[in-house]
Amino acid sequence: MRLKEEAMACRNEEEREREREREEEEEEKLAQTHHRHQQQLQWCTVGDGFPQQLRKVVVVGYALTSKKTKSFLQPKLEGLARNKGILFVAIDQNQPLSDQGPFDIVLHKLSGKEWRRILEDYRQTHPEVTVLDPPDAIQHLRNRQFMLQAVADLNLSESYGKVGVPRQLVIKRDASSIPDAVAKAGLTLPFVAKPLVADGSAKSHELSLAYDQNSLQKLEPPLVLQEFVNHGGVLFKVYIVGESIKVVRRFSLPDVSTRELSKNAGVYRFPRVSCAAASADDADLDPGVAELPPRPLLERLAKELRRRLGLRLFNLDIIRDHGSRDHFYVIDINYFPGYGKMPEYEHIFTDFLLSLMQGKCKK
Structure with missing residues (x-):
């Protein structure tokens, strides 16, 4: 009789253990689902409209002067970007650009021939990355003889x-x-x-x-x-x-x-x-x-x-x-003017970044 009671107790304990494991698994699944939703940017769709691939966080590498970083990357912009699945990451100019990232978009406003060369090489070797904007095109605006x-x-x-x-x-x-x-x-x-x-x-x-x-x-x-x-x-x-x-x-x-x-x-x-x-x-x-x-x-x-x-x-x-x-x-x-002075620039700029990724998805 006592053996039966002990066996029953063991079975009950095993069931409770399995129940705890199931609950933990469910909690883990919920946590993973929540994490995916936080990272989700958009669905890439095929012609019939069914989801094909889930796009994760859009990583924007930025190479800006300290003054431009301060005026552009304001807390409101970074907070809104995070909510939309966009992450801004500073590019280390002392490290090879190809060793950093991976980036979806590179945002930059630096001068100098060496930086232009680095960026042009990067564009050639990483055609999947959107560089805003091509350094040669930017250079055209640096001379007022040709600007207008x-x-x-x-x-x-x-x-x-x-x-x-x-x-x-x-x-x-x-x-x-x-x-x-x-x-x-x-x-x-x-x-x-x-x-x-x-x-x-x-x-x-x-x-x-x-x-x-x-x-x-x-x-x-x-x-x-x-x-x-x-x-x-x-x-x-x-x-x-x-x-x-x-x-x-x-x-x-x-x-x-x-x-x-x-x-x-x-x-x-x-x-x-x-x-x-x-x-x-x-x-x-x-x-x-x-x-x-x-x-x-x-x-x-x-x-x-x-x-x-x-x-x-x-x-x-x-x-x-x-x-x-x-x-x-x-x-x-x-x-790349002082967008921090433009009304509603946070919404306009983040929507623009998302539209670039949406365009990639369609392609």
Whole structure:
């Protein structure tokens, strides 16, 4: 009798043990399922719409300056990215790029021939990785002599307005030759003088406004001279992230009247004109100055420039010819601008990264 009771007790204990094991297995399965859902980005689907493959976390390797990292990788962006299955990982510039990762996307904004060579080699050996953007295409925007050529070559329909570039002259050396070069080119004062190299440094954003012929010799080549266009003291920063477009207003240099031009002389230097502190979105402005460029015009302009420049991350500085409603000038193009100053950039940028991976899945 006692043996039967002991056997029954053993069987009960074994059943309880098996039950505990089953519960632990179920908990483990639930934990794994939860983990997969956390990592899940999207389903890649075949033609009949049934799930084919589960995509895990999108790993974005980034190679940015410390200043750009701080302004771009803000906590809100990183938190939203994690929730969407995107992980940002810093690239160690002291280690071979091919030994790091694996990455799905490489995001970068560094200068120098050596970095361009490393990145081009990486693109050749890792065609499955999306590099934002091709270093040779970015290099095209680092020289203001060629930066605006893609805009100058455009022939947009005039139904929504005209887009052009200011007349400009490149001076590579010898400031004493500037007055003669300006006269020969037939340019009209005043001029905005900009450094020829646009490498993202603070110096490359410094502007000078030259009012008279004699002051031109005080400028420091290499530089670009652009005819100043009166634009109501407001410029439009058009941020482009893939196919998304976001426009904000910024205060700019004030208009120069004929009377002011006759009274003023010399060269006036300005630090970076367009910055977050100079937002004009909430200012009480003349509607003729504040009205944003027509959306269809911006969409077509962005589409053409994405194709011609081969870039997906850039912005345009656009001004409206004062007194005109539909005549615009592109005065600058910047690669990977300060997106941290763009409203809702966290959602726009993370959606863009996911769209890149979705495109890969479809292929």
